[in-house]
Structure formats: C-alpha cells, structure tokens
Amino acid sequence: xxxxxxxxxxxxxxxxxxxxxxxxxxxxxxxxxxxxxxxxxxxxxxxxxxxxxxxxxxxxxxxxxxxxxxxxxxxxxxxxxxxxxxxxxxxxxxxxxxxxxxxxxxxxxxxxxxxxxxxxxxxxxxxxxxxxxxxxxxxxxxxxxxxxxxxxxxxxxxxxxxxxxxxxxxxxxxxxxxxxxxxxxxxxxxxxxxxxxxxxxxxxxxxxxxxxxxxxxxxxxxxxxxxxxxxxxxxxxxxxxxxxxxxxxxxxxxxxxxxxxxxxxxxxxxxxxxxxxxxxxxxxxxxxxxxxxxxxxxxxxxxxxxxxxxxxxxxxxxxxxxxxxxxxxxxxxxxxxxxxxxxxxxxxxxxxxxxxxxxxxxxxxxxxxxxxxxxxxxxxxxxxxxxxxxxxxxxxxxxxxxxxxxxxxxxxxxxxxxxxxxxxxxxxxxxxxxxxxxxxxxxxxxxxxxxxxxxxxxxxxxxxxxxxxxxxxxxxxxxxxxxxxxxxxxxxxxxxxxxxxxxxxxxxxxxxxxxxxxxxxxxxxxxxxxxxxxxxxxxxxxxxxxxxxxxxxxxxxxxxxxxxxxxxxxxxxxxxxxxxxxxxxxxxxxxxxxxxxxxxxxxxxxxxxxxxxxxxxxxxxx
Amino acid sequence: xxxxxxxxxxxxxxxxxxxxxxxxxxxxxxxxxxxxxxxxxxxxxxxxxxxxxxxxxxxxxxxxxxxxxxxxxxxxxxxxxxxxxxxxxxxxxxxxxxxxxxxxxxxxxxxxxxxxxxxxxxxxxxxxxxxxxxxxxxxxxxxxxxxxxxxxxxxxxxxxxxxxxxxxxxxxxxxxxxxxxxxxxxxxxxxxxxxxxxxxxxxxxxxxxxxxxxxxxxxxxxxxxxxxxxxxxxxxxxxxxxxxxxxxxxxxxxxxxxxxxxxxxxxxxxxxxxxxxxxxxxxxxxxxxxxxxxxxxxxxxxxxxxxxxxxxxxxxxxxxxxxxxxxxxxxxxxxxxxxxxxxxxxxxxxxxxxxx
Numbered sequence: 001x002x003x004x005x006x007x008x009x010x011x012x013x014x015x016x017x018x019x020x021x022x023x024x025x026x027x028x029x030x031x032x033x034x035x036x037x038x039x040x041x042x043x044x045x046x047x048x049x050x051x052x053x054x055x056x057x058x059x060x061x062x063x064x065x066x067x068x069x070x071x072x073x074x075x076x077x078x079x080x081x082x083x084x085x086x087x088x089x090x091x092x093x094x095x096x097x098x099x100x101x102x103x104x105x106x107x108x109x110x111x112x113x114x115x116x117x118x119x120x121x122x123x124x125x126x127x128x129x130x131x132x133x134x135x136x137x138x139x140x141x142x143x144x145x146x147x148x149x150x151x152x153x154x155x156x157x158x159x160x161x162x163x164x165x166x167x168x169x170x171x172x173x174x175x176x177x178x179x180x181x182x183x184x185x186x187x188x189x190x191x192x193x194x195x196x197x198x199x200x201x202x203x204x205x206x207x208x209x210x211x212x213x214x215x216x217x218x219x220x221x222x223x224x225x226x227x228x229x230x231x232x233x234x235x236x237x238x239x240x241x242x243x244x245x246x247x248x249x250x251x252x253x254x255x256x257x258x259x260x261x262x263x264x265x266x267x268x269x270x271x272x273x274x275x276x277x278x279x280x281x282x283x284x285x286x287x288x289x290x291x292x293x294x295x296x297x298x299x300x301x302x303x304x305x306x307x308x309x310x311x312x313x314x315x316x317x318x319x320x321x322x323x324x325x326x327x328x329x330x331x332x333x334x335x336x337x338x339x340x341x342x343x344x345x346x347x348x349x350x351x352x353x354x355x356x357x358x359x360x361x362x363x364x365x366x367x368x369x370x371x372x373x374x375x376x377x378x379x380x381x382x383x384x385x386x387x388x389x390x391x392x393x394x395x396x397x398x399x400x401x402x403x404x405x406x407x408x409x410x411x412x413x414x415x416x417x418x419x420x421x422x423x424x425x426x427x428x429x430x431x432x433x434x435x436x437x438x439x440x441x442x443x444x445x446x447x448x449x450x451x452x453x454x455x456x457x458x459x460x461x462x463x464x465x466x467x468x469x470x471x472x473x474x475x476x477x478x479x480x481x482x483x484x485x486x487x488x489x490x491x492x493x494x495x496x497x498x499x500x501x502x503x504x505x506x507x508x509x510x511x512x513x514x515x516x517x518x519x520x521x522x523x524x525x526x527x528x529x530x531x532x533x534x535x536x537x538x539x540x541x542x543x544x545x546x547x548x549x550x551x552x553x554x555x556x557x558x559x560x561x562x563x564x565x566x567x568x569x570x571x572x573x574x575x576x577x578x579x580x581x582x583x584x585x586x587x588x589x590x591x592x593x594x595x596x597x598x599x600x601x602x603x604x605x606x607x608x609x610x611x612x613x614x615x616x617x618x619x620x621x622x
Numbered sequence: 623x624x625x626x627x628x629x630x631x632x633x634x635x636x637x638x639x640x641x642x643x644x645x646x647x648x649x650x651x652x653x654x655x656x657x658x659x660x661x662x663x664x665x666x667x668x669x670x671x672x673x674x675x676x677x678x679x680x681x682x683x684x685x686x687x688x689x690x691x692x693x694x695x696x697x698x699x700x701x702x703x704x705x706x707x708x709x710x711x712x713x714x715x716x717x718x719x720x721x722x723x724x725x726x727x728x729x730x731x732x733x734x735x736x737x738x739x740x741x742x743x744x745x746x747x748x749x750x751x752x753x754x755x756x757x758x759x760x761x762x763x764x765x766x767x768x769x770x771x772x773x774x775x776x777x778x779x780x781x782x783x784x785x786x787x788x789x790x791x792x793x794x795x796x797x798x799x800x801x802x803x804x805x806x807x808x809x810x811x812x813x814x815x816x817x818x819x820x821x822x823x824x825x826x827x828x829x830x831x832x833x834x835x836x837x838x839x840x841x842x843x844x845x846x847x848x849x850x851x852x853x854x855x856x857x858x859x860x861x862x863x864x865x866x867x868x869x870x871x872x873x874x875x876x877x878x879x880x881x882x883x884x885x886x887x888x889x890x891x892x893x894x895x896x897x898x899x900x901x902x903x904x905x906x907x908x909x910x911x912x913x914x915x916x917x918x919x920x921x922x923x924x925x926x927x928x929x930x931x932x933x934x935x936x937x938x939x940x941x942x943x944x945x946x947x948x949x950x951x952x953x954x955x956x957x958x959x960x961x962x963x964x965x966x967x968x969x970x971x972x973x974x975x976x977x978x
Contacts, residue, residue: 032972035972035974036972036974038974038976181972225976228976229976230976230977230978231975231976232969232973232974232975232976233973233974233975233976234968234969234970234972234973234974235972244967244968247964247967248964248968251959251960251961251963251964256721258717258720258721260713260717277967278949278950278952278953278954279953279954279956279957279959279963280959280963280964281950281954281959283720283721283946283950285716285717285720285946287713287716287746288713288742288743288746289742291710291713291743292710292713292716292742292743292746293713295706295710295713295714295716295717295743296713296714296716296717296720297717298714298717299686299713299714299715299716299717299718299719300717300718300720300721301717302704302714302717302718303717303718303721303722303725304721304722305717305721307717321707321710322707322710325706325707329704415965415968415969415973416968417965418961418962418964418965418968419961419965460681460682460684460702460718460722460725461637461681461682461702461722461724461725462681463679463681464681465681466680466681466700466701466702467702467703468650468652468696468697468699468702468703468704468705469703469704469705470696470697470703470704470705470706471689471705471706471707472705480652481652481697
C-alpha cells in the first residue's frame with residue numbers, strides 16, 4: 001500500500017519489556033542508528049536491580065527511552081510519542097507516561113489471561129476500551145518472529161528470543177532509521193554463531209518489512225538532522241566518557257594511572273572500560289573490598305601514579321577513612337562517585353544526587369576536599385580531566401559526583417582534538433627545598449607552593465628526599481609529628497585554604513539569562529542541567545523571564561557565586577535530594593535559596609520544572 | 623668497597639647502591655618513643671642492621687604501616703615511609719608495589735592491625751602474592767589502646783575488656799597465612815637477633831608476599847608472653863627450630879623429634895623411641911602446604927609448648943606485580959600510547975562528521 005511520510009522535529013520513543021526481552025540492547029541499537037543520522041538525542045535506560053526479576057511482573061520491567069530531534073536536545077524527554085510494550089507488565093507500568101493520542105505498539109502474543117492476571121488486569125486492555133485515547137497497534141510480535149524464522153534450525157524458544165530484533169526492525173522502518181549499523185553490530189556480535197546471526201538479521205528484516213507492508217502503519221516518519229557545530233561526533237554514555245576522560249588524563253599527563261576499585265552498580269562499567277586500555281599505562285585492580293580499592297589507589301599515588309577509585313554512595317561510606325588519610329597526607333587521589341538512590345543499598349539502578357553532603361563532610365575531623373560534577377553524559381569526559389587536574393596540581397583527593405542517569409544515559413558527543421586537550425603534566429620534587437639548623441640542605445615534605453599551597457610530590461626512589469608521612473598531625477613545613485595546639489589549628493586552616501585556592505583556577509559562574517531582566521534564578525548542579533535548561537526554554541517560549549546557572553565546582557564554589565545569587569529576587573535550587581546544595585548556598589551566602597526536591601529515582605521532567613519556575617514567576621510578580 | 627649483588631628475585635628491579643650502607647644510615651632523626659624495654663627496639667635494630675646487606679639504595683626502600691605500637695616503625699627508618707590507617711597497610715602497599723617495581727616495599731603491622739581490623743587485606747595480599755614483605759609484630763595484646771585482648775590472645779585471657787576472661791578463640795598467624803595461599807611464611811622472635819636476621823633475609827629474597835610473624839614482648843600489658851620460648855631453662859624443650867632439609871629435632875639434648883605418623887598426623891616424639899630416619903625432614907619448598915600447616919598446629923596456644931620457628935614455607939609462584947606488569951607490557955607492545963592513539967580511541971567505530 002502507499003505510505004505517506006511525515007516530517008517530525010522531535011520524537012520520544014520508549015521500549016519496554018521484561019528484563020530478559022533485550023530492551024536495553026534494542027534501545028542501544030536504535031540510538032546508534034539515530035545518532036548516525038545526525039539527530040541530536042538523549043537517552044534514559046531504566047532497569048531493575050535484579051538481573052532477572054520474576055518474568056512478567058511489574059518490578060521486572062526494563063525500559064529504554066530515547067528523545068531525538070532536528071534541534072538541540074537536553075533531556076530524554078517527558079512523555080513518549082510511542083511506546084513499545086512487549087508484555088502486559090510493560091504496558092501497565094509505562095502507559096501513564098505516554099502522550100495523550102500517542103501510539104502504543106503492543107505484543108499481543110504475551111497478553112494471555114495468566115499474564116494479564118499476574119499484573120492485575122481484570123480484562124484485556126486491547127479488547128476493552130481502556131486504550132481509547134491512544135493509537136493502538138496490536139501486533140503479534142512473538143509469533144510473527146517465530147514465523148519469520150521457521151526456516152532456521154532453531155528451537156521455538158530461541159526463535160522467540162529474536163522478537164526484540166523484530167521490534168527494532170519495525171521501529172527502524174517507522175522512523176526511517178538506517179540499518180547498516182545494526183547489521184554490522186549483529187555481524188560482529190555473532191561472528192562465531194552464524195545461525196544466531198542470520199536469525200537475528202532475518203527477524204530485524206521481517207520487522208522492517210512488516211512496517212512497510214501492513215496497513216496498520218500508514219505513516220512513516222522522518223526526523224531531519226539537527227543543526228550542531230561542525231565536527232566529528234559519536235554517541236557516548238556518562239560512564240564511557242568518564243573512563244575516556246581518565247585515559248586522556250593519563251596520556252596528557254604522561255603519568256601512569258592506577259584504578260583500585262570494587263564492583264558496584266552503577267559504577268562497574270568504568271572498571272570494565274579502563275581494564276581494556278592497558279596500552280596507555282593504566283593498571284586496573286579489582287580489590288577485595290571498597291577500602292582496599294581506595295587504599296591501593298592512594299598507595300599508587302604515593303608512588304607517583306594517578307590513583308583513582310570508582311564507586312557509588314555505599315562505597316564512599318567505606319572509603320571515607322582513606323579519603324581522610326589522603327587529605328592528611330596531601331596526595332593526589334581521584335574518587336569517582338556514580339550516585340544512586342540511598343540510604344544504604346537503596347535503589348542501586350536508579351539515579352539520585354544525595355551524596356553531595358557526604359562528599360563535602362563525610363569524614364572525621366576537618367577534611368575539606370574539592371568536588372566537581374559533570375552536567376551531561378559527554379561532559380563526564382571533561383569533568384574527569386578536571387578532577388585529575390585539581391588532584392595532581394593541589395595534591396588532594398577530589399570527589400567527582402556523577403549519577404546513575406548520567407552513567408547510563410547517552411548523547412552525541414563532539415570528539416575533541418586529543419592534541420588540544422589540556423596538558424596535565426606535573427613536576428615531582430627532585431631536590432632538597434630547605435636548610436637545617438646547620439645550613440645543610442634538607443627536604444621538607446610539607447613546605448608549600450606559594451600560589452597553590454600544595455606540598456611537593458616527592459615519590460619514593462628520589463635520592464636525598466627520604467621522608468615519612470602519615471595520618472598523625474604534622475608540623476607545617478618539616479612534616480615531623482606535631483601535637484602542638486597552634487600548629488594543628490594552623491594546619492587545619494591551611495588544608496582548607498589550599499582547597500579554597502582551587503577557585504583561582506576555575507572560571508566564574510556563568511548565568512544564562514537571554515533577556516538580562518530575569519528576577520528568578522534557577523541554580524543546579526550535576527545531571528539536572530538538561531531538565532533545568534529545557535524548562536527554562538519552555539518558560540521563555542511562553543514569555544517568561546528566567547535565569548539559569550549551573551555549578552560544575554561544588555567545592556570551592558566559583559568566586560562570583562555569592563554575587564550571582566544576590567542579584568536575583570528569587571533563587572530556586574532543584575535537586576534530586578532533600579535540599580543539599582540549597583543548604584550549602586544558604587549557609588555560605590545567607591540567601592533565601594528555595595529548594596525544589598524530589599527523590600523518585602528518576603530525573604526531573606522539563607514540564608515539572610517549567611511549572612515550578614512559572615509558580616515562582618507568579619509569586620515574584622505578585 | 624663495592625657491594626655484592628645478591629640477585630634476590632624480589633629485588634631484581636630495585637637499583638643497587640654504589641657504596642655500601644651502614645645500619646646508622648637507616649636511622650631517622652626522630653626520637654624513638656616506644657616504652658622502655660619494648661621488644662620493638664630489638665626488631666628495629668635488627669632491621670636497620672640487616673638492610674645494608676641487601677645492597678639496594680635507601681631511597682628505593684619503603685616502609686608502610688597501619689596503626690598500633692608497631693606501626694610507628696616507619697618514622698624511625700631513614701627510608702621512605704608511610705604511617706597509614708588501621709589495618710589498611712597491605713592494601714596501600716599493594717598499589718605502591720604494583721606500580722613501582724623499582725621499590726622494595728615492607729609492611730609493618732601488629733596482631734590487631736593485621737589480623738583483626740585488617741584481616742581481609744592481609745589474606746588477599748597473601749593469596750595474590752603481591753611483592754610485599756610483611757612483618758607482623760605479635761605481642762598477643764592491644765598495646766596502643768592500653769591492654770585489651772587481641773585476635774592472638776589465648777582463650778580465657780583476662781584483660782581490661784575481658785575481666786572474667788576472653789571468649790575469643792585465637793588465630794595462629796602462620797596457620798592463617800598458609801590457609802590464605804601465602805608463598806612465604808615464617809616465624810621468629812624479637813630477642814633472637816641472629817634468627818630474626820636470617821628470617822628477614824630469606825623473606826627479602828622471596829619474590830611475592832612474605833609473611834614474617836615476630837613474637838614480640840609487650841613489657842607493659844603482656845609481659846613475658848613468650849618467656850617459655852626465651853628462658854634458657856624452658857626454651858630448649860619448647861622451641862622447635864625449623865631448618866630446610868634438616869630432620870626436625872629439638873630439646874636440651876636434641877632428645878625430641880617430630881614425626882609424621884602413618885595416619886598423617888604430625889607429632890612430637892622422644893628420639894629414643896624412633897629411628898633417626900623416621901624423623902620428619904623439613905622441606906620449606908614443598909608445593910603442598912599440608913605439612914607446613916600441620917607444623918603450625920603443633921604449638922599449644924596457651925603454654926606455647928612445641929612452638930616451631932623458622933621458615934615454614936618458601937615456594938615459587940610469580941608475584942601479582944610481575945603478572946600485572948606483564949599484561950601492561952603485552953598491551954603496550956602493540957603500539958603507541960600518545961595523542962594519535964587517544965584520538966582513535968575517542969573516535970571509536972561509530973563516529974560521524976557534521977559539516978556546514
């Protein structure tokens with residue numbers, strides 16, 4: 001039949017199915033094809049903590065959302081235009097998010113009495129009128145897949161497993177996605193299992209042909225490439241970008257890197273990735289526990305490597321004592337915290353940004369350290385390099401706060417020119433830096449650089465600089481153990497002053513306020529950048545005036561932060577926690593920063609924040 | 623005078639001195655602050671006295687410690703050193719050792735530090751065979767916190783925290799290390815300078831983890847804990863000196879021996895009751911740790927009767943450090959690691975170009 005093609009500027013697709021249905025892979029492949037077409041995009045994988053939750057249940061639903069457009073995209077989108085529901089549980093748990101009038105592709109094969117009852121459907125929603133307000137495509141995805149593979153020597157179960165490729169083929173046709181990447185991916189993945197390869201390819205093609213031929217789908221959509229700065233692009237997730245940022249820091253510093261870590265969701269992929277890049281002089285060490293991971297990293301830093309540890313909130317709790325030791329030793333250490341829902345084990349696969357105060361204050365004694373936070377998946381690359389820069393230049397542990405949303409979310413990323421990346425070279429101490437009372441040259445391990453207040457990095461193996469360091473308080477300069485009251489007071493202030501000096505090396509806090517007349521300022525940090533920026537765009541589109549400032553450095557804050565905050569009549573701080581940044585801003589700058597807080601394990605939607613900002617505008621104008 | 627290169631496998635990559643060093647070269651300017659009479663003084667002197675014999679450069683030696691009386695040790699050594707946090711020294715030293723083959727890395731720890739709070743790190747360092755020499759000062763008490771029982775204190779021990787006796791069954795550090803797949807395990811005594819020095823030297827030579835348990839007297843909180851093994855009257859009949867390839871005999875007249883019975887159990891006998899050829903010949907190089915483990919079980923936990931000292935086990939297994947570096951070298955042999963390679967990594971396989 002003749003199909004019409006409609007051009008859309010913006011589409012949100014959500015794939016949802018059982019944990020074993022391959023929804024993440026399907027979403028990932030659709031994303032790659034979309035990226036190569038030149039659309040801007042943002043993704044949100046949302047999956048359960050269990051590897052295989054009980055089949056067909058609501059907790060077992062795994063979903064993947066992608067937002068792609070012919071213009072700049074900042075979030076994975078609020079409400080899907082189209083939902084692919086592989087079973088009743090997927091339909092039930094995702095339908096509420098779909099746009100009114102949106103499309104729903106339902107795999108009817110899985111809508112059996114038993115499966116419906118399992119998730120509490122009294123009647124079949126395909127047959128009753130509960131889906132009236134949506135465009136429903138009832139497609140027997142499973143049986144169509146099995147039928148398409150009838151010529152293959154496969155068990156029914158194996159054939160059924162290819163149904164996600166059928167769905168991918170159908171969606172690829174529906175949104176006119178290129179197919180080369182998917183084919184190439186399958187060919188590589190199943191190179192040694194030709195039977196499985198051909199079955200998957202056949203299922204994929206059958207899905208495409210089904211879209212092309214069936215009357216159910218009358219319209220094919222097209223989304224034109226987005227206008228973005230020229231350059232080479234690739235798709236990247238936050239965890240991959242973090243790992244690549246660390247590789248880049250290794251290359252650009254000329255130092256070896258040592259990652260000491262322990263597997264933990266959602267940070268483990270950083271270990272997996274870095275373990276592939278030994279050629280760059282990166283050693284990865286899967287330790288016996290979180291404490292050993294950070295301990296070994298600190299030991300490597302002591303020896304002149306870039307010591308890195310990666311974890312999530314529970315791991316930071318375990319590492320705290322060692323991070324405090326790094327503060328006292330004044331050695332470089334990079335601590336990556338990919339935040340997840342807490343407290344305790346909390347929500348391992350869901351996002352949250354509730355570790356800010358843990359990063360700021362979660363150690364015994366006065367133990368300040370710099371904190372940086374990336375704002376998007378691609379920005380994790382720059383944030384990782386920045387963390388290494390601060391750690392090595394100021395001889396201090398640095399905590400980088402990513403989160404589950406950034407870690408697994410993806411976006412197109414303009415690949416930087418490697419040779420133009422910052423030079424992170426360091427100078428190790430090689431000579432005595434002081435005189436003893438007889439006038440002989442000696443080495444004082446805590447004699448500080450005047451600009452940064454950093455102490456020398458004198459690594460074992462350097463003749464003449466033999467010295468001892470430790471967690472006991474030490475005399476400034478000589479580093480000898482000191483219990484002197486005045487010295488301790490001095491050292492506590494000195495360590496804080498050193499962290500404050502980082503502010504000399506970072507830029508001012510920039511404000512996005514196109515009208516220049518806004519009374520309301522929204523301040524965010526970390527992964528809320530996308531939803532806040534999108535919300536501001538929505539507010540401005542309807543005539544509102546709002547300013548947005550986003551903090552990359554959480555400690556120290558940029559020098560002009562207080563001045564920026566005081567310029568606005570109303571300050572809103574949206575956070576996926578109970579008000580941690582707002583607490584810091586209020587206490588430090590005595591401004592009435594108002595928190596907007598939610599901890600649902602999911603990012604904010606732009607519409608939600610648009611409402612928050614509009615309410616503030618009404619209040620301010622009243 | 624030039625130094626002799628001992629060709630110790632564990633020190634192959636560590637730079638050697640041009641001029642021989644002396645014990646005093648290893649003394650730092652810090653005043654030693656252990657209690658007068660503490661066994662730690664003897665160990666410090668023995669270590670400072672023996673290190674010059676290794677012929678390696680002072681700046682390439684590092685002592686890492688945890689927390690406790692013993693862990694003050696690095697401050698008194700004129701080498702590189704780190705006094706870290708409770709129990710974590712093996713973990714910290716692992717990161718240092720793996721990334722720096724040119725260093726000789728020593729861990730100084732105690733029975734509380736290594737076996738209680740740091741038990742996990744100790745066993746994992748041992749099984750991995752990280753190139754660390756771990757000196758475990760065992761005084762069977764918590765000294766720095768003023769006298770609570772430790773994981774090696776005997777059952778029923780009355781201390782400040784156990785006024786009616788400890789309920790904790792103790793670890794034997796040698797048994798624990800052997801169970802943790804350690805490739806080198808030895809025991810020695812603070813007051814026996816000659817034996818201590820020999821054991822330290824054997825440990826230094828060993829590639830991989832070497833655990834040396836040093837019985838150390840705490841004269842303040844657990845004085846005389848090892849007196850049975852030190853007093854001339856009692857030591858001869860209680861102390862068993864293990865020597866590789868030698869039949870195991872002990873006693874004031876060498877009248878006792880150790881045999882392996884037909885049921886496999888190791889026991890002490892009167893030599894008059896057996897043939898010389900029935901005596902167990904100590905083999906520290908035995909691949910199977912079974913006999914070494916059995917020897918570690920001979921001692922009575924309370925009386926210390928029949929306590930073996932010396933090298934229980936000394937077998938070859940490539941160190942974790944070496945294996946890790948080989949993987950790096952293998953990866954690096956495939957090409958460069960500069961900006962070009964970084965560029966190609968960042969671009970990946972699925973990139974696209976946007977033009978005007």
